[in-house]
Amino acid sequence: MIRAITQAALLLSGLTATAAHAQSVEFTKGKFGGDKDALKDALRELRTGDDAYATDPANYGAALPHFLQAQRLNPDNAALNARIGDCYLHSGTKTLALSYLQRAQALAPADDSRTHYLLARALHLNAKWAEAIKEYQRATPMGGGKRAADGALTVTADDLVRRLRECRNGQELQQHPVRVFVDNAGPEINSSFSDYGPVVSADESTLLFTSRRPGGPNARKDPDGDSYYEDIYQTAWQGKHWRPAASLGAPVNTDGHDATVALAPDGQRLLVYADENGGDLNESNLKGAAWGKPLHLGNRVNTRYHESSASYSPDGRYLYFVSDKPEGGRGGRDIYKIELEGKGPAENLGAAINTPYGEEGVFMMPDGRTMYFSSEGHNSMGGYDIFKSTLTDGQWSAPENLGWPINTPDDDVFFVTSASGRHGYYSSDRPGGQGGKDIYRVTFLGPEKAPVLSEESQLLASRLAPVARTLLSPPVAVATARVTILKGTVTDDATHQPLEAVIDLVDNNLNQVIATFHSNATSGKYLVSLPSGTNYGIVVRQDGYLFHSENFDLPTEAAYAEVIKDMPLKKLEVGVVIVLNNIFFDTGKAILRPESTAELERLQKLLAEQPTLRLEMAGHTDNVGKPAANQDLSQRRAQAVVAYLTQHGVAAARLAAAGYGDTRPVALNATKAGRQLNRRTEFKVTGK
Structure with missing residues (x-):
C-alpha cells in the first residue's frame, strides 16, 4: 500500500510539475480548450494506468494501454512519456521505449540518475552503443543495492559496470557481423500471437514449438497476462516449406501452460515444461502417430526450484538441463549434466560454461561435441546472448558469441540447430514479423569468399585492347557438424x-x-x-x-x-541368408579382428536361443586377385567364424563353412563401393 501511494504521488506530481517547463504540457483545461469530456477521459486513463503501474510488483502490461490512450490525447507531457518508456522497457517490445524516453527528455530535460539510466537502457536495446555509454556514465548507483520499499529502481555500481561492458562488446561484435540469413519461418508456423521455443529433429523434418495462440483444445486467456495459455504445436517439412502447424492436443496440451523444451534427435521423445512445483520437466514418448502423456522426469532432475530448459545427448543417455537450484550452483541459472539411468547427482558444467549471471536455453548438437546455450555473462552484448562451446578431451572450449545479427542487445534464447549445423532456429521479436515473438530460421553462409581478381594479359592482344582474364576464387566450404x-x-x-x-x-x-x-x-x-x-x-x-x-x-x-x-x-526360415556387416578381417587375412566380437556374440546368442538351428557360414570376396586365392581366403574366413563359435560352446555339427570366393557378387566389382559389398561374411539357415 505504501508503494501504491508513493507511485501515485510521483505520477501526479510529475504530471503537474511539468508546467514549469515550456515544452511539456500538463493535463489542464487550457490544453483541452475547455473540452471537459476530453479532459475527463484523459484523467480517467491516467488514473487507471496508474492503478496498475503502482501495484507491487508493477503491472506494466496493464498500465501501458491506458497511458498510451492518455498520450494520444496529450502527446507532449514529459512525465507521461517517461512512464510509457518505462512500461515498454518491461515489455516484449523494449525497443519501442526509446522514442518516448527521448521525447520526455526533450520536453523536460532532467539530470537525475534514474532518467539517465532508463534512457541508457533504451539506447542500449536499440544498439545505439556510443550514446548508451554516455548515458550510463551519467547515471549513478541507486537504491543502495537493495530494492526500496516503494519499488523504486535499484541499480548498483556492478550493474553499471556490466552495462558498459555489454555496450562495448556490442560495438565490437556489430563491427564484425557474421554471414547469415535470418528469415521469418513464415505463416505456416508463426501467428499474430507469440510463437517461440522451437525444437527440431536432427534431420530437420519435424519442428515443434510453443504458441500463445487461441487454437488449442483448452484455449483460454492467461489471467496473468493479455494472451492465451501456452500450447505445443507441430509441423513437418514438405518439399520447400513447412506444413501449417497443428496443435498436439491432449494429453500433451492441458488446460495449463505446456511448453516445448527439447526433442530427441530421433524425434521419438519430447521434453515438456510444466508450470508445477516451481517449474518441472516432463517427458512424452511418440507411440505411432500419437504423443503419450508426459511423465515426470523424477527428483534427480526436478527440484523444488526452477528447471526451465534441457537437451538430450545424441545417445539419449544423458540430459543437459538448466536449474536455478542454489546447491552446487555458481549464481543465477546454471547448466548441469546427468546420466538419466544412473544414480549419481547432476554435475555442474563448471566455470568454463556457467557464470555468476544466468545461463539458459541449453542445446546439445547430435555430434555430441557442440553445445549452444544462452548466457548473461561471458561477452554478452546485453541480456542473454547465444554462445557455442565444443567439448574436446573432456574440456569445454571458451564460449564463442554467435555474433551480430543473430544476437541482439535484448534476450536471445532457446537456439537449436539441425544436425548439419547449416540451419538454426530461435524466436525473436523483430520488425516485420507476424505478431508478438516469431520463430526465425538462421542459415549460416560460412566465411566470405576472397575478392574476385582480374589479370590482364597482353600476350594475345594489342596494348590498346588488352584481354581481361577473370580469376574465380575457389568456393568456400561451410563448416558443418x-x-x-x-x-x-x-x-x-x-x-x-x-x-x-x-x-x-x-x-x-x-x-x-x-x-x-x-x-x-x-x-x-x-x-x-x-x-x-x-x-x-x-x-x-x-x-x-x-x-x-x-x-x-x-x-x-x-x-x-x-x-x-x-x-x-x-x-527365421530355412534358406534365409543374413549378411554379417560387423565381421572384420585385415586385407588378405583370415584372422578375426577384435571389432568383430560384438557381432560374433550376437550370433552365438542366436544359436543358444535356437538350440536346433543349423547354419552355413559363407565367405565371399571381390574379384581382385586370382580366383583360386580368393576362394581359399573366403573358405578360411568362414572357418574362422565357425572356429570362434565352436570354441564358445556351439556344437560343431550345427555349423558348416563354405568359401565362395568371387563367384557370388551382390554388386558390380567396377567400383570401390561395389567391391566392398562383395567382400562379406554371411550365414544361411540350413535347418531349424
Whole structure:
C-alpha cells in the first residue's frame, strides 16, 4: 500500500510539475480548450494506468494501454512519456521505449540518475552503443543495492559496470557481423500471437514449438497476462516449406501452460515444461502417430526450484538441463549434466560454461561435441546472448558469441540447430514479423569468399585492347557438424509392412552397446545420430525375426552426411541368408579382428536361443586377385567364424563353412563401393 501511494504521488506530481517547463504540457483545461469530456477521459486513463503501474510488483502490461490512450490525447507531457518508456522497457517490445524516453527528455530535460539510466537502457536495446555509454556514465548507483520499499529502481555500481561492458562488446561484435540469413519461418508456423521455443529433429523434418495462440483444445486467456495459455504445436517439412502447424492436443496440451523444451534427435521423445512445483520437466514418448502423456522426469532432475530448459545427448543417455537450484550452483541459472539411468547427482558444467549471471536455453548438437546455450555473462552484448562451446578431451572450449545479427542487445534464447549445423532456429521479436515473438530460421553462409581478381594479359592482344582474364576464387566450404544421420524404415522383408523394432548402437572397438532406439510403431521409421570418430555397429532386432546388422566406420574428421538405409527384417526360415556387416578381417587375412566380437556374440546368442538351428557360414570376396586365392581366403574366413563359435560352446555339427570366393557378387566389382559389398561374411539357415 505504501508503494501504491508513493507511485501515485510521483505520477501526479510529475504530471503537474511539468508546467514549469515550456515544452511539456500538463493535463489542464487550457490544453483541452475547455473540452471537459476530453479532459475527463484523459484523467480517467491516467488514473487507471496508474492503478496498475503502482501495484507491487508493477503491472506494466496493464498500465501501458491506458497511458498510451492518455498520450494520444496529450502527446507532449514529459512525465507521461517517461512512464510509457518505462512500461515498454518491461515489455516484449523494449525497443519501442526509446522514442518516448527521448521525447520526455526533450520536453523536460532532467539530470537525475534514474532518467539517465532508463534512457541508457533504451539506447542500449536499440544498439545505439556510443550514446548508451554516455548515458550510463551519467547515471549513478541507486537504491543502495537493495530494492526500496516503494519499488523504486535499484541499480548498483556492478550493474553499471556490466552495462558498459555489454555496450562495448556490442560495438565490437556489430563491427564484425557474421554471414547469415535470418528469415521469418513464415505463416505456416508463426501467428499474430507469440510463437517461440522451437525444437527440431536432427534431420530437420519435424519442428515443434510453443504458441500463445487461441487454437488449442483448452484455449483460454492467461489471467496473468493479455494472451492465451501456452500450447505445443507441430509441423513437418514438405518439399520447400513447412506444413501449417497443428496443435498436439491432449494429453500433451492441458488446460495449463505446456511448453516445448527439447526433442530427441530421433524425434521419438519430447521434453515438456510444466508450470508445477516451481517449474518441472516432463517427458512424452511418440507411440505411432500419437504423443503419450508426459511423465515426470523424477527428483534427480526436478527440484523444488526452477528447471526451465534441457537437451538430450545424441545417445539419449544423458540430459543437459538448466536449474536455478542454489546447491552446487555458481549464481543465477546454471547448466548441469546427468546420466538419466544412473544414480549419481547432476554435475555442474563448471566455470568454463556457467557464470555468476544466468545461463539458459541449453542445446546439445547430435555430434555430441557442440553445445549452444544462452548466457548473461561471458561477452554478452546485453541480456542473454547465444554462445557455442565444443567439448574436446573432456574440456569445454571458451564460449564463442554467435555474433551480430543473430544476437541482439535484448534476450536471445532457446537456439537449436539441425544436425548439419547449416540451419538454426530461435524466436525473436523483430520488425516485420507476424505478431508478438516469431520463430526465425538462421542459415549460416560460412566465411566470405576472397575478392574476385582480374589479370590482364597482353600476350594475345594489342596494348590498346588488352584481354581481361577473370580469376574465380575457389568456393568456400561451410563448416558443418561431424555427424552422420542414418535414417530409414524397418519393415518385414516378406510383407513390407512397417515394424516397431529395437535398434542397438554398438561401439565395435569397445564391444559395448552405447545407445538403444526404437523405430516408430506405425511408420517403422527410425533416425540415429552417429557422431564421427567411432566404428559403429547398427543392430536391428525384433521378436520372431533374425537380426539385421550394418556397419559405419566414421573417422574423427568425417563431415556431416545423411544416409538413408531401409532395414528389412527376415523371419527365421530355412534358406534365409543374413549378411554379417560387423565381421572384420585385415586385407588378405583370415584372422578375426577384435571389432568383430560384438557381432560374433550376437550370433552365438542366436544359436543358444535356437538350440536346433543349423547354419552355413559363407565367405565371399571381390574379384581382385586370382580366383583360386580368393576362394581359399573366403573358405578360411568362414572357418574362422565357425572356429570362434565352436570354441564358445556351439556344437560343431550345427555349423558348416563354405568359401565362395568371387563367384557370388551382390554388386558390380567396377567400383570401390561395389567391391566392398562383395567382400562379406554371411550365414544361411540350413535347418531349424
